[in-house]
Amino acid sequence: MSISPEQTSLSRTFDDDRWTRARTRPVRRRAALAEVALLAALVAATVAAATTDDGWPAWSFVAWTVGMLAFIPLHSVLNAGIRGLFDRSGRSLDEHQQRLRDRSVVAVAWPATALHLAAWIGGVTVVGVSGHVVPALCLGFLLWFAAGLLPYWHLAWTAPDEPADADLDG
């Protein structure tokens, strides 16, 4: 029986050498910061939309569409930078990778709980104050989404630089 981590199609994708540049600490950190900024901007846009008369003006729809489309390549870079540790099967990770993943999940447990709570409170508050349901749902979704992304950001920010490729062959 093999003791090596299982090779899945996802693990092969994330371990591809074409992502080497994304795995450097500056790129990982920039991607994490960009995602935080994007989600913060969407939260601000959603709150601003809730203050309008119709609650869901055309510009907020455009902002959401652009934001979500921008999120796709951004998260691809960030996820490649951390070798997709949160998206891969646990069987494809070795003990060090599992350790990195678990450490980030534990580190953000309390902030993630707070964001989940904020999602409920924020949504209920928006409905209570403005009477608009759509922005309330959007705000709740964004904060819940951010709670799920916290471990990704933590790992992207804190993971050590990987040994250089030249070392791997030596």
Place this chain on the structure above:
Amino acid sequence: MGRQPKGEADRVHDRIAVLRADRGVSRRELAEAVGVHPQTIGYVERGEYSPSLALALRMARFFDLPVEAIFSLDPLPSLSQELLRRTS
């Protein structure tokens, strides 16, 4: 499962890089033999990750050496120094 050392005093020292060079084994080859990713071997060599007991034992078996010849809680003397000490 292994862990990341909290500081220099908590570090597990090793001779993996020296042994690899001596035996002409690449990180990738060692990683495949002991069931981890090549990067993990690099982290262990850099002292940024203390391997689990199972991984340390698999490495010892790979190099056909007792585990205490590869890993130590104290800084390991260089192999040449040790050879000199034994022959003098």
